[in-house]
Amino acid sequence: METVTASPTFPDLIRHQRANGSAELRFERQGAGTVLRHLYQSAPLRVLFPRPEAEEPPLAALVNTAGGLAGGDRLRVAMVAAPGSIATLCTPAAEKLYRSLGPETQVETTLQVEAGATLEWLPQETILFSEARLRRRLEIDLAPDARLLAAEMLVFGRSARGESFARGSLHDSWRLRVSGKLRWADTLRLDEPGAALADRFGFGGAGAFATLLYAGPDAAAQLAPMREAAGPLGAATTPREGVALIRWLGPSAAVRAALVAAIPALRPVLLGLPPFLPRLWTT
Incomplete structure (x- = not known):
């Protein structure tokens, strides 16, 4: 008797190639300036080094x-600012999270800011397409006298196309440690994003959500300028000693505009840097 073997179904024949990229950087103090001492990168992540403006850090x-x-894609970023160094890490454009066929996209970022160092983590917004599934984790470890200015912005769908982040999932967490001890933790989890984003006691139909965090020994003293920089759309607070933050919730264009205005307003006050956005935010 002839044996008939069932043919695999079309989905079984599909093996999607997934991205698995990483980047490692280490900046160190050299004389009066900061230089790159270590760089590792694997596709699809690449690190570029535009020439900074005058008086700007690397x-x-x-x-x-x-x-x-x-x-199913996975990205890992690890950044070290060695003692006394100062650097800015950003992205040249918004990151897009496409619809998932099931697996989560995983993004893991580790920032280590050592004694007397200053780091800016200023990526542009992340746009969550409908049915995207994102698990993102930001791990920060600071020395007691280190300083960090960090921003993250989430856009819930493509508003220009009338799309909302009605289906999918989001698990976004921050962990900030000082000398290895947990100082502040925050997690946003949306398993049914449509209902949570529409709820008037949740996100109230907002199209975007942004955080600007300052961590440093003088954080409590900086609450007043951060409240001023928050503007009418945002609110500032000091949730823990050594941590101050602003949060915005509203239409995506308005939230981005508020974040774009706050960063250059606060850089001179918090970090002693020029009142400019990173050049890549405006080009």
Whole structure:
């Protein structure tokens, strides 16, 4: 008797190639300036080093050459600012999270800011397409006298196309430690994003959400300028000793405009840097 073997179904034949990229950087103090001492990168992540403006620290730009992320993709970034160094890490454009066929996209970032160092973590916004699934984790470890200015912005769908982040999932967490001890933790989890984003006691139909965090020994003294920089759309607070933050919730264009205005307003006050955005935010 002839044996008939069932043919695999079409989905079983599909093996999607997934991105698994990483980037490692270490900046060190040299004389009166800061230099790059270590760089490792693997596709699709690439790190570019645009020439900084006068009086600006070294600028590293994280580029995703894939043009966006899909379910199953994984990115890892590790940055060290060695004692006394100062650097800025940003992205040249918004990151797009495409619809997933099931698996989560995973993004892991580790920032280590050592004694007397200053670091800016200023990526542009992350846009969550409908049915995207993102698990993102930001781990920060600071020396007691280190300073950090960090921003993150989430856009819930493509408003220009009338799309909302009605289905999908988001698990976004921050962990900030000082000398290895947990100082502040925050997690946003949306398993049914449509209901949570529409709820008037939740996100109230907002199209975007942004955080600007300052961590440093003088954080409590900086609450007044941060409240001023928050503007009418945001609110500032000091949730723990050594941590001050602003949060904005509202339409995506208005939230981005508020964040774009706050960063240059606060850089001179918090970090002693020129009142400019990183050049890649405006080019």
